[in-house]
Amino acid sequence: MSVRALRGFGFLAAVSLLAGTAFTASAAEPGTRAADGPLLRGTAGFYGGADASGTMGGACGYGNLYDTGFGTNTAAVSADLFNDGLACGRAYKVVCDEQTAAPQACKPGTSVTVRVTNLAPPLLNGSPALFSHFDLAQPAYEQIANTSSRSVPMYYQAVPAVVNGGVRFTINGRSYFNLVLVHNVGGAGAVQAMWVKGSGTNWMSMSRNWGANFQSLSYLNGQSLSFRVQTIDGVTLTFPSVVPANWSFGQTFTGSTNF
DSSP: OOHHHHHHHOHHHHHHHHTTOOOOOOOOOSSOOOSSOOOEEEEEEEESOTTOGGGSSTTTTOOSTTTTTOTTOEEEEOHHHHGGGTTTTOEEEEEEOTTTSOTTOBOTTOOEEEEEEEEOOOOTTOOOOSSEEEEEEHHHHTTTBOTTSSEEEEEEEEEOBOOSSSOEEEEEEETTEEEEEEEOOOBTOOEEEEEEEETTSOOEEEEEEETTEEEEOSOOTTSOEEEEEEETTSOEEEEEEEEOTTOOTTOEEEOSOOO
């Protein structure tokens, strides 16, 4: 295969082909993938302003993305990938497709790894998209493309999420409504199931309330809390007594391990 042809596939595809692995360019399938996923075709735009201030909050519920460790390398993704919040925290490597993009739109030989923190709006005309779409925080978009192009064709690939420190649990809500935001998740990055155990209870399953927030309707005040977390690749970790008995709503607690 010629160098020109490799450039047409994009940087990540070239690496895949040179390593002797299969290359697939197709629309994404709904659902989840392993932490190292196939290379898939999509489109990318940008939002949030040059300082990414407009990306704070979002449909995953992470709030201030600096405080929760995401920074500006974040993305809102289309509903097929977002999957009702199942993708929150997932890491993707994105590269602009030089062959099909407008001239000077891409920054050759560059890629950016982003984490999912928000849901992208649907197309204005309401028609289904041919490919999955990423709205990158503007600083992330500027690493692979020029903002003179509002949208570019790209390739993306699910990759392991690299984080510092342990998994974090922020407890919000009130008595009988314990809303736990789980963040700073490594490995697959996104959580599919969660359980809680008070020092006076058995293990109880929690349900996704919205985004990366899981709820328990049990009375857990005054008890030390343990959590069990399963990421979308099926890996499960237990965090025994990660929350002391004197916890209060609004506090964040960090486990000693990560995925």
